[in-house]
Amino acid sequence: MDGDDYEALPDELELWCVYCGHHDDHSEFMTQQQLDRAMRAAGDIGVQILGQALDEAFGRSAMRSSRSSRSGFGIGIEITYRSEPFYPEPLPGIDEESLIRIRSCGSCSLRYAVFGEHRFCPVCGQLPAMVVALDALAAETARLDGLAQLSADVAAGLRERGVFTRIWVDTLENLVGVVESLGSAVFRGAVADAGVRLNGKGNVFQRLDHTAQLFVDAGFADLRSVVDNARWRRLIKFWAARHVFTHNDGLVDARYLTKVPTSTMRIGQRLTISEQDCRQAIADTEVLCRAIADLTRP
Template sequence: MSDSLFKEGGPLGTRRIGPNDYEIHITIPPDSDGMVGRECTDPACSPGYFKVKPGTGITEGHVIAYCPYCRHEDEPGSFFTQAQKDYAIKILENETIKGVDNMIQDALGLGPSNRKKFGSGFMSIEMSYTPSRPNIVSRPLEEELRRDIICPSCGLEHAVFGLATWCPDCGTDIFLVHVEAELAVVRKILGAVDSRRSDLGARVAARDIENALEDVVSVFEAVLKVITKRYLLKNGVSVVEITRILNKVVRNSYQNVETAADTFRAQLGMELFEGISDSDIVELKSIFEKRHPITHNLGIVDRKYLDRALSGEMEGREVRVMVEDVEKALEISFSVLRRAYERI
């Protein structure tokens, strides 16, 4: 009878390393893009889930990995998701079941048929053994992430929810890379406007431009909230208080150039548009104001917009947003956000 529960070698590279110890290698299958999920080991971290592409980034001597959201440090092999752990456990259970079955069959001297007959003629006994049914092992369910990033420092290809800050491999602050990636999506939308106009008509193309402007404002607001949160955290403000400030004080003030400047000054004690020319500030304000009728009035110019934007457009007509407007807003916005982030 064999005293080995697991057969050495095989697809899992099983190796006996002690009387009762085995080393088994279980590979987590990647998704269709070659990425595997990872999860922060700090239970307080949210969202905590991200993906990395094996073979990119630090491939040798990698001893510390990082959460891209909270920069929690741990060993690279510690960031497995619960689904991946369950997947590995089921595979290990199946290997154990197979090993136990083999040991029982060997001990009882059963052949390939799992049957053994004793005696003959009028008196015989037949013994049979039915092996256990193995677990059905499905690949671990991975969440769909829409933001793919390549770390400029170590080359790690990874994907995250929202605007993360740090590279999971080298721990470098790559927040502005995330911001650039978000704005690059808007540029791609603008780059397709001519073909969309040709294929689907002027109204669809106009809506694409309007949506692109809304996206720029949304990125501007989201980044300023991240900057505000990070500044307050560094200055000892509690997470509970920061949440209250963002929800009750900041609210949607970062969607507007004037109120954004006031809020930034009040919360961080800094001038948001420091280093930005007056002409660029005026132009950004004018472009951002066009979002109001787009969001709240189906793109129709109303009196509130005319009063705020001091525009020469006519009430009741559709607000006019050009590709060039959004491109300029992209340029100025990133300059503002980059300067603000570098100061905290």
């Protein structure tokens, strides 16, 4: 977390792990290296405090550095103390990977950095569903951008092994998951009897028309009207392609042709997909996500 933002937090506030959502006292989030450094500092301070106490007890001059006494048993006891300066060694350094992705929470404005995908703000806890959705879409775009930066030789080798195709197929699968999570969160947050309405409907948020109708039946606008017709048709096609790849190894079936009646493919042929298809699907999915989030806003 940003140092100034952290110092401004109340001591009794519990913090959240941005990755798993565990929340606990501040001290529970100290790394081992930070703990080692703190323990060394505490040990050095302890030695200095003890030295100061002994100096005060025995005095600092050589004339007072030795005291003797005789016990009731007639045994002489002599205590000798010599004051020596304490030179602490340098504290252990912190050798941890630098964070480069800095975030600012839209709810509490806390500035924090993360190593990867996360679902929680260190202070607020669970991030809004729309924030999670946009993060996921940005990750899909970044993955495609990363592939585009590969050298020609490496890219050719991966392409010939089908790696690019598998990544593009995974992109479609992930986009459906993004919409499913967002749609479910928005619907459950806005509809009091969401559990009753969803009972027996299975993975309804994986099906675009059914999702749209679900919101209509609950009194909200029709996504099929909010999203322009050309974009909605493309989304239907992308969703149908994802279903075929997931459940039929990409081979066209009757269900696909029903969903995409303008297709020139035949039953049994295998669909092909491209990077441009994926980029278009990401752009269309972002529009759809924003439309879903806007449905329940006043």
